[in-house]
Amino acid sequence: xxxxxxxxxxxxxxxxxxxxxxxxxxxxxxxxxxxxxxxxxxxxxxxxxxxxxxxxxxxxxxxxxxxxxxxxxxxxxxxxxxxxxxxxxxxxxxxxxxxxxxxxxxxxxxxxxxxxxxxxxxxxxxxxxxxxxxxxxxxxxxxxxxxxxxxxxxxxx
Amino acid sequence: xxxxxxxxxxxxxxxxxxxxxxxxxxxxxxxxxxxxxxxxxxxxxxxxxxxxxxxxxxxxxxxxxxxxxxxxxxxxxxxxxxxxxxxxxxxxxxxxxxxxxxxxxxxxxxxxxxxxxxxxxxxxxxxxxxxxxxxxxxxxxxxxxxxxxxxxxxxxxxxxxxxxxxxxxxxxxxxxxxxxxxxxxxxxxx
Numbered sequence: 001x002x003x004x005x006x007x008x009x010x011x012x013x014x015x016x017x018x019x020x021x022x023x024x025x026x027x028x029x030x031x032x033x034x035x036x037x038x039x040x041x042x043x044x045x046x047x048x049x050x051x052x053x054x055x056x057x058x059x060x061x062x063x064x065x066x067x068x069x070x071x072x073x074x075x076x077x078x079x080x081x082x083x084x085x086x087x088x089x090x091x092x093x094x095x096x097x098x099x100x101x102x103x104x105x106x107x108x109x110x111x112x113x114x115x116x117x118x119x120x121x122x123x124x125x126x127x128x129x130x131x132x133x134x135x136x137x138x139x140x141x142x143x144x145x146x147x148x149x150x151x152x153x154x155x156x157x
Numbered sequence: 158x159x160x161x162x163x164x165x166x167x168x169x170x171x172x173x174x175x176x177x178x179x180x181x182x183x184x185x186x187x188x189x190x191x192x193x194x195x196x197x198x199x200x201x202x203x204x205x206x207x208x209x210x211x212x213x214x215x216x217x218x219x220x221x222x223x224x225x226x227x228x229x230x231x232x233x234x235x236x237x238x239x240x241x242x243x244x245x246x247x248x249x250x251x252x253x254x255x256x257x258x259x260x261x262x263x264x265x266x267x268x269x270x271x272x273x274x275x276x277x278x279x280x281x282x283x284x285x286x287x288x289x290x291x292x293x294x295x296x297x298x299x300x301x302x303x304x305x306x307x308x309x310x311x312x313x314x315x316x317x318x319x320x321x322x323x324x325x326x327x328x329x330x331x332x333x334x335x336x337x338x339x340x341x342x343x344x345x346x347x
Contacts, residue, residue: 011211012204015177016193051200055193091212099212118213146174146209147167153209 005047006031009054016058026061030054095153102152110145113138166198173202177210 006027013023030053034041041049103111116127124142128135175181176189192199 008201008204008208011207012200015173015203015207016190048197051197052194055200091208091215095208096212096215099209100216103213103216114213143167143171146206147170149209149213150170150174150205153212154205 002031005050009050012051013054013058016055017061022061023058026054026057029057098152098155099149102149106145106148110141110148113141114145117142169199169202170206173199173206174209176203177206 009030010023010027013026014020017023017026030050033053034050038046038049103114106114112131113127116122116130117124122130124135124138127133128138131138172181172185172189176186181189189199193203
């Protein structure tokens with residue numbers, strides 16, 4: 001149970017800090033706090049408690065980093081290199097296979113938008129221009145694709 | 158506490174995805190982050206979005222890696238070696254098959270010579286035997302050809318003797334067809 005929670009918690013923190021090694025540290029810190037101070041937490045509130053501790057730690061790290069780098073929007077810059085490799089450790093093979101299958105089962109229009117966005121890294125405006133579609137249509141297709149894929153990913157949990 | 162929360166609402170999924178993909182405006186981003194402070198479902202949705210995004214990127218990078226590998230010189234060399242290996246295997250297979258196939262009976266001059274050599278060798282050598290038989294047959298044939306320096310002309314004479322003078326079917330061929338005493342097993346052996 002805690003292994004799965006830790007995995008999801010690390011993904012959550014990764015979404016906040018976008019640095020896998022920092023996310024790992026924050027998750028460790030969060031569980032250390034759970035061991036020291038979590039005795040009084042009600043079981044039904046435990047998940048919320050853990051997420052809030054992790055979030056606070058992530059925001060604290062971001063504030064420190066922002067001061068150091070004097071770059072408020074630096075979180076938007078996605079680091080290159082081993083980030084994907086480290087994050088891949090969070091993924092299970094069956095998840096990738098499930099997502100791959102789900103992508104293949106998407107309607108062609110949705111799959112096309114998804115691939116242009118993720119694989120070719122086009123902006124939505126560029127996709128709209130290439131396909132000759134309104135921007136809203138492209139966003140709608142992407143949204144539908146993400147919702148379907150999220151369901152397929154969650155279906156195995 | 159359940160480790161697997163229910164699937165979040167559609168808007169939440171989309172917002173979380175856009176947050177994880179860095180597609181929100183600054184104000185939208187601020188709103189979403191404030192929501193994370195009090196909404197566990199939003200936290201779960203963000204975790205799901207990050208995992209989904211990573212899975213999709215892993216899928217895409219795996220596909221690109223395969224394409225890239227095929228396009229690199231090393232990949233092309235690997236493909237070339239594979240094609241060469243397959244071609245060599247097919248060649249060996251064809252060669253083995255041909256060497257084990259029975260030779261036709263006196264269909265042309267070469268086969269006539271082979272048949273003769275098998276007989277001249279002093280024993281009924283199966284033409285379609287194993288490799289050692291074929292080697293023996295080849296040695297016997299060479300010895301026979303060396304014995305008579307004019308073997309080629311002699312063989313030509315033999316071939317000419319069987320050559321039809323016209324398009325009519327010769328009588329000896331009808332006789333051969335009518336001869337039902339030929340053992341099919343022996344024929345196969347030849």
